[in-house]
Amino acid sequence: MTLSALLTQAAAVTAAAGLAPLLVGWVNQCRAWLQNRTAPPLSLPYRTLRKLLHKDAVLAESASPLFRAVPYVVFGCMLVAAGIIPSLGTDLPAGRAADAIALIGLFATARMFIALGAMDVGTAFGSLGARREMLIGFLAEPALLMVLFNLALIGGSTAVPVIADRLLAQGIAMNPSLAFAALAFVMVLLAENARLPIDNPATHLELTMIHEAMVLEYSARHLALIEWASALKLFNYACLGFAFFVPVGLAGQDAGLTDLLLAAAWLVAKLILAGAALALFETLSAKLRVFRAPEFLAMAFMLAVLGLLTQLLFSGGVA
């Protein structure tokens, strides 16, 4: 393990933890502008985190120790995930210890714990949210796996940094299977991160919530960790998408400090564009009924399968 690899690794985790709330702030700001509202400051998510960390936690009387452990587990999963996604450079030592399948597993672990935490207090909203979250989860996971399979076939490995490296070396080539995969990936991203049209991150109308319904009972530092973790999840998904579909600007092997700074500039530029696009999409679309979600995700799955079949055809899969 070289020094530059360690540097890239540390930079990836630090950038994720630091930039994730900023991304959420930026999306909220863009959305407010698009909806003719006065925009909250960019730093609002940081201030909210600080405020929450200072407060005293209030726990429901019926909460068990599991409930208190959940925020730490979820935050741990998301930060570890940030360590294996090449957000700045592809020379990630942690990428060898966990591959794309483990990444899906990490997201699934976080989801299952947050759902269990939601059921722990025993309120109507908690179990409703848990049920819906697991529903979205099991529909999205096969689609995400098909996207990753497609990329693993291109990259020749399931390790995310290796795939990104291969794509980076390939340069921008028109690959129709990647187009299908990208579309499917964006749909999964929207569903998994509780964005429109599956869930509305701004709503507090009880019956339409999914993610918010699950975290209703958390307060103070527990809520801070959960909020931070969900910001990290959005950031992780965004960086995963960048690494797969627009790897331009990523630092390669043996990256120095300047390479990483350049990569960081690229990353910020990509995030600004992606955040604005997300805000625009959310402004233009309406929330689907919960039972339309399977159709939405089935479409994502079909697109991903199409992408995989295209890839197999092009790479001479049919002997």
Next chain:
Amino acid sequence: MIALHLECPPRATDQAGGNSVVCSDWAWVGVQAAPLTWLLLGLLGLLRVRSLRFVAHGLFPAGALVGVMLAVCAWQALGAGSCATVLPLGLPDLPMHLRLDALSAFFLLLLGGVAAAVSIFSAGYFRTGEGTAPGLLALQYHLFLAAMAWVLLADDAYAFMVAWEVMALASFFLVTSQHRVPEVRRAGFLYLLIAHLGAIGLLLCFGVLQGGSWQFTFDAMRAAHLSPGWASVAFGLALFGFGAKAGLVPLHAWLPEAHPAAPSPVSALMSGVMLKTAVYGLLRVSFDLLGTPQWGWGAALLAIGLFSALFGVMFAAVQTDMKRLLAYSSIENIGVIFAGIGLAMLFQGSGLRTFAALALAAALFHCLNHALFKSLLFLATGSVLHATRQRSLGKLGGLIRRMPWVAWTTLVASLAIAGLPPLNGFVSEWLLLQAFLVSPQLPLSFVNMLVPVGAALLVLASALAGYVMVKFYGVIFLGRMREPQLEQAHDAGRFERVALVALALACVGLGLLPSVLLERLNATIGLLVGPTATAWGELGWLRAGAVSHASFSPLLFAVGIAAVMLGSFLVIRRLYHGRVARGPAWDCGYPWQDARMQDTAEGFGQPIRQIFEPFFRMQRRLPSPFDDAPRYQVTVEDRFWYLFYLPVVRWVDAAARMVGQLQQGRIAVYLLYGFVTLVALLVVVL
């Protein structure tokens, strides 16, 4: 009583790679002694049939020790070659042959380990006044264990079938231990029926396998050369016979009936071990006795396995009885195992041996995984059942506060069965997905494009398993207590805790250090697919051998998450504070909250019922708006009963009635039959 030839005749050619290794003597002696000791312990139970103390504190712990001994000996034998012996028992021309090789050693390891845990649990579980007398129960229980060991050791068709039937009968009596309840008798009968249908399939299968030599030892069957058509017939019969025992769809109907009826330790053994003897049998027949499997068998098995997996997990999601839920989840896991074996056959039949080794490793690893976590879950339901007298999910809840030992160990098993890293369920899922990932390299047009999509079904099943486990765990252990008497629930006793903790630790250990087992499994895999040297990675790592560049380190992974958790905890404590106040739940400020407002098990299953509606046969009764006491009712049934089982029952009934017309009850008519038969035979002979 039974004199054993204890010397190990070295086999001339060892299939594992030509090097004939004699397995170590003590392991072979230990493996043979284990079933005999179990039998002896069972017979001792007859001495004091009514004494619970003697059975619970004497026989069951002793049986657990035998299980540990068997596991140790099997582990030792897994690394060494094979050895065999001939018993002076059996038919005139066919003495019983026993043989221990790497395949049987692996399944004996599984049997010994799970039997040890379940026996310790049983020591604290059984009470008087619950069905069968303790001494008799001990006999049935230990006979069941011994029969499973003999199934795994048998080296000829006769010994195999005898052991197989003893296993079926012993488990039948265990299932019907509360035989005064009509449903239990019904479930037991269904189980016995399907078990025997399967046994007929196996008998016919062995009949085909001997290939005209009329030699029924497995050695003769290996030597017999069958034409591809007859080999396929033999495989089909084996699939029917072993599929009926394993609970493959559509022969699964007995599982969800028998498991709720049986006492929990028996369910644990049946689900954890007995289903695996069917997996063993199929592997033995298709990879060992038949030689090289054909790829078509693999494709069929893959399709059936994936369908079983999805079907099982879908039905698990809509169950309201905790043991039925686990029974359907067993169907899912068996489906995953068979899908892995099917994939291995596809590869092996196409000449891709290294890939076959990978898929087979995934399937075998999942066998052990499922044995561990499913027996833990069944044992946990036993503890819950004893503490609350409730099996229905709708009347449980909040038990994590009353039963912390059971709740936390069950959490480990629930996460493991959902295939989450870094526990053991994820390891087999990872291996199987890596095997799916190389399937585009199959030299079969179009098949190589369809098979990768099968991976999506596998992931769908495993994600749905997560859904099911959130439901199972959340409804039983989390939330508020749905019934006031749950406040009096007590935690598991000492013996039960030992078993639960041991199984949970095994799940964690196998998840963190998978390569320890996988390296040992190389002998088993080599026996089945031919010599391959697959490197599974160093301690704490997992690699897919030479097949792909991917690697995964569960150990580092777990350390990473634990470090972040601990770090964030300490930093927050240090920089801020750890003050906590307790208050009523917030619930959006809604002032009236009670336990009945939580999601029920039915409610949790509702999205699944809606999305996968065509798979279920549902009857809903909705209340009208004018009802004084509105009642909502939904029953979900298995379509296979109406599409498959009941028509078969009708045909059998009709056929029996036609045959029944022969019976007139008058001597003259019967004499006439005799006369006509005689004349007919004479005509044929002359």
